[in-house]
Amino acid sequence: MSIRHGLLALLEHGPRYGARLRSELESRTGATWSLNVGQVYTTLNRLERDGLVVQDGEDSSGHALYRITEEGRSELDSWFRSPVDRSNPPRDELAIKLAMAVNAPGVDVRDVIQLQRHHTLRAMQDYTRLKAGTPEPPPDRPEEMAWVLVLEQLIFQTEAEVRWLDHCEARLVRMAAAAGTRQAEAGTRQDPADDGTPRGRSRRASRSR
Template structure:
C-alpha cells in the first residue's frame, strides 16, 4: 500500500498531525506495515509540495502541526478509491529469486532450500491462524480492518506452501544432472566444456 495514499485516506476523515497519522495507519492495518514518524513527515512534505494537503493554523503547545486535505487532495483520494491497483509490474520476491538462482547453482541443495522454507512458512501460517482464532465474532470497524489484512496474509502463506509443494514435485521429476549445474539458455556446464576441449584436442591430433 502506498503511504501517500494511506495518509490521504486518513486525512479525508479529519485533520491530523504526523504522530496520530502514524498510529492510525498502524492500528488500522494491524501493525503489518509499521511506519516511522520521519517517513510520515517526509510524505506530508511531498503532499504539501504537490498541493494535496495543507497545514491547519500554527503548531500546538507540543510543536505539532496538523494537516488537512486540499480540494486537489480530496479529488486525488476519491479517484484512488475507485481505481484498481496496478498489477502489471511484477514485484521482486526474494523467495522466488532465491529458488530461481538455486536451481542453476551447482553446489546448492535445492531440495533442502525448499524444505527449510516450507518449515518456516508453515510456522508462519500456524501463527497467523492462532491470531485469527482470537478475532471477535462481532468485530468493530477497526477489528474488521485488521482481520482483512490478517486473512490476506493467511491466503498468501497458504499459496506459498502450495507453490513450494509444486516446486518440490517439479524437482523430483528432474534428472539429477540437470540440477547439478544446467544453465538456462543452453549454456554449457563445466563438464560439457571439458568434453568439448578434449574432443577438439583429439580432432587436432587426428589431422597432424
C-alpha cells in the same frame, strides 16, 4: 503498501499530525508493515508539495496538523476506484532465491524449499491463531474490521506460498526423474563390450562377425 494514499485516507477523517497518523495507520494494519515517523513526515512533505495536503495550524500540544485538500480527495477517490496494477509485479525475494538456487553450484534447491516451507507454515499457524483469538468486529467499529481483513490476507498469502513451494518441489522431482531416465537410456544404447578403448572396440568388432 501505499503510505501516500493511506495517509490521505486517514486525513479524510479530519486534520492530524504525523505521529498520530503513524499510530492510526499501524492500528488499521496491525503493524504488519513497519513505519517510522520520519517516513510519515517525508510523505506528508511530498503530499504538501503536490498540493494534496496543507498544514492547518497546531493542536493544543504544538503538533503541526495536516489537512487534505480537494485535490487530495480527488487523488484518494481515483485510488479507490482504480485496481492495483499487477502487470508490473514487485520483486519477490523468494522467487528470485529459488530461480538462482536451481543453477547454483553446491546448493540443494530442495533444501532451500524445505527450509522456506517450514518458516512459512509457522507464520501461517501464527496468523491463524491470531485470527482465532480475534473477535468478530462489531458493525460500529470499521477500524477493527480493517485489521481483520489484513490478517486474513496474510493467511491466504502464506497458504498460497506453501502450495507454490509444493509445486516447485514436485517439478524438481519430475525433472530429476526425467534426467535419470535419459541417462539410463543412454547407457542402454551403448554396447557394454565397447568401453572406448581399442581393446573394447576390437571385442565389439569380433562380436559383430
